[in-house]
Amino acid sequence: MAMCSSFCPQIPNQLRARPGCSFPKKPLYALSVKAFSSQTPNASVKDNELSARIGFLGLGIMGSPMAQNLLKAGCDVTIWNRTKSKCDPLISLGAKYKSTPQEVAISCDVTFAMLADPESAVEVACGKHGAASGMNSGKGYVDVSTVDGATSKLISGHIKATGASFLEAPVSGSKKPAEDGQLIFLTAGDKSLYEMVAPILDIMGKSRFYLGDVGNGAAMKLVVNMIMGSMMASFSEGLLLSEKVGLDPSVLVEVVSQGAISAPMYSMKGPSMIQSLYPPAFPLKHQQKDLRLALGLAESVSQSIPIAAAANELYKVAKSHGLSDHDFSAVIEALKAKSQNSAK
Ligand SMILES: NC(=O)C1=CN([C@@H]2O[C@H](COP(=O)(O)OP(=O)(O)OC[C@H]3O[C@@H](n4cnc5c(N)ncnc54)[C@H](OP(=O)(O)O)[C@@H]3O)[C@@H](O)[C@H]2O)C=CC1
Numbered sequence: 001m002a003m004c005s006s007f008c009p010q011i012p013n014q015l016r017a018r019p020g021c022s023f024p025k026k027p028l029y030a031l032s033v034k035a036f037s038s039q040t041p042n043a044s045v046k047d048n049e050l051s052a053r054i055g056f057l058g059l060g061i062m063g064s065p066m067a068q069n070l071l072k073a074g075c076d077v078t079i080w081n082r083t084k085s086k087c088d089p090l091i092s093l094g095a096k097y098k099s100t101p102q103e104v105a106i107s108c109d110v111t112f113a114m115l116a117d118p119e120s121a122v123e124v125a126c127g128k129h130g131a132a133s134g135m136n137s138g139k140g141y142v143d144v145s146t147v148d149g150a151t152s153k154l155i156s157g158h159i160k161a162t163g164a165s166f167l168e169a170p171v172s173g174s175k176k177p178a179e180d181g182q183l184i185f186l187t188a189g190d191k192s193l194y195e196m197v198a199p200i201l202d203i204m205g206k207s208r209f210y211l212g213d214v215g216n217g218a219a220m221k222l223v224v225n226m227i228m229g230s231m232m233a234s235f236s237e238g239l240l241l242s243e244k245v246g247l248d249p250s251v252l253v254e255v256v257s258q259g260a261i262s263a264p265m266y267s268m269k270g271p272s273m274i275q276s277l278y279p280p281a282f283p284l285k286h287q288q289k290d291l292r293l294a295l296g297l298a299e300s301v302s303q304s305i306p307i308a309a310a311a312n313e314l315y316k317v318a319k320s321h322g323l324s325d326h327d328f329s330a331v332i333e334a335l336k337a338k339s340q341n342s343a344k
């Protein structure tokens with residue numbers, strides 16, 4: 001890949017990412033771009049970002065705004081989505097369209113994938129007309145979907161067998177951070193690809209962590225979302241209990257927001273949960289998938305995670321009530337259903 005070989009060796013050792021290192025967006029952005037632009041030292045940020053042909057596969061709640069931010073930054077973006085109609089708004093913003101992941105990979109230097117789950121991530125990367133069949137040495141594949149480590153290693157194996165580079169880079173942050181370019185990237189895999197795509201990650205995110213070997217990014221993401229899923233389940237119990245004992249749940253949200261357990265998630269989701277509104281930012285089915293995968297991760301090291309296991313059961317109940325495509329805060333409805341049943 002022309003841009004990789006031209007800039008990677010230019011990065012001074014002290015600026016290279018170490019496993020576990022966090023790179024906040026603002027201070028290092030210029031450094032990343034400088035390294036990226038070594039062939040023309042005075043070239044503008046925009047000129048250098050434009051030099052990469054970027055593919056984007058998967059234009060759901062997250063993929064669409066991420067690809068849109070790349071387009072807004074002036075990048076050359078080629079897209080594909082299983083449901084073609086979701087490509088149309090991006091095509092009208094200047095994206096190119098290809099009809100298979102393979103064709104996207106053939107026409108791009110680096111291809112990003114933002115897919116629902118392990119099955120779809122494997123299908124799009126390794127299936128018939130999948131991205132791997134369009135890869136070769138000099139290209140890169142960056143999977144930003146939330147999957148388990150074994151899936152990520154499987155995809156990495158297929159990609160690297162073609163001579164291409166692989167980076168897993170799941171994101172923390174939901175629909176709004178994706179729209180605002182404020183995601184947190186949890187990356188692992190080929191360091192040279194990490195360094196190459198750093199300026200691209202910085203368009204879509206506010207910080208990035210390089211965590212070493214493939215699997216570590218997936219594990220970090222699953223641990224974070226295991227905590228988040230349990231927090232939301234516990235918050236739901238609190239909202240319902242406060243109401244049952246005659247308190248105003250809005251006041252509970254305010255009290256929580258001022259204390260040591262305050263979290264943006266509670267302030268953002270609490271008011272709509274009180275109104276039983278769950279517009280999907282993070283679909284409940286994906287939160288349950290992440291808890292399921294976190295349970296597998298814990299099992300792999302014989303770690304007991306009883307709180308997360310209980311939360312997982314609650315999300316499963318919510319799914320059985322048809323709430324899969326609602327926001328994950330709809331897990332509170334599973335508790336409401338349980339208390340109605342026990343009152344009978
Ligand atoms: N939403 C959020 O807040 C966050 C989500 N994530 C993770 O990011 C990933 C994407 O999430 P999100 O955008 O919310 O999910 P969506 O459900 O909105 O989008 C899923 C995407 O995967 C595609 N897809 C699903 N199944 C297949 C398949 N069999 N073959 C090809 N494509 C398929 C969908 O295509 P189609 O349009 O055709 O259905 C769509 O592009 C998930 O792994 C999620 O856990 C991570 C951080 C935050």
Ligand SMILES: O=CC(=O)O
Nearest residue numbers: 171172173174282
């Ligand atoms: O995966 C979801 C998120 O908000 O992060």
